[in-house]
Amino acid sequence: MNTIDLTPLYRNSVGFDRLASLLDNALRGDTGTGGYPPYNIEATEENQYTITIAVAGFEENELDIQVERSILTVRGKKAEDDSNRKYLYQGIAARAFERKFNLAEHVEVTDAELRNGLLNIYLVKEIPEAMKARSISIKNADRALENKG
Incomplete structure (x- = not known):
């Protein structure tokens, strides 16, 4: 490589x-993840984003979302199914997964919701006032000396 x-x-x-x-x-x-589960990353407004992950078959309690050191980690692990189902064909993936997303500075997760088999994670980039652009006034040193004298 x-x-x-x-x-x-x-x-x-x-x-x-x-x-x-x-x-x-x-x-x-x-x-490592082989494209499972599929996801979208969308800019919804200026400084607002949504990550949508297709998690069909997973319940809220089988999903875990964590942020540590600017890395968003989403994990899914199905609860043990103790029913004696006999599948003729099983096309809906229910395997455990882990997806990681690198977050830029000042990007925070604000909310998450599970709706219609899609996990939506909402993010916002909030730049602190101290980091926003500001104008610096320039003083005329010659004028300052004239006013003192």
Whole structure:
């Protein structure tokens, strides 16, 4: 597998420590989950997003959503079925799964709901006031000296 040299990015950048691991994971691909369950990521409004995961057959108590260190993890594990069902064909997948999503800075999970076999996870990006752009006034040092004298 080829690797990419990210040294030029780090010459003029500060605080992008996770960039290398994110790119490395993206280039390697998400081979662990094999595309199950399918999902959508949608920008619903400015700074608002929805992740929708198809989880047909799962109940709320069989799903787990956690956020740790900017990684959203969704797990599903079916409860043991102690009925003696005899399937002639079983096409609805009910196997356990784990999906991980890397979240950008200041992206927070605000809510989640299960409706019609779809798990909707709502996210919002809230930039703190201290990080928003602001104007800095420039003082004229010569005028300040004239007013003092």
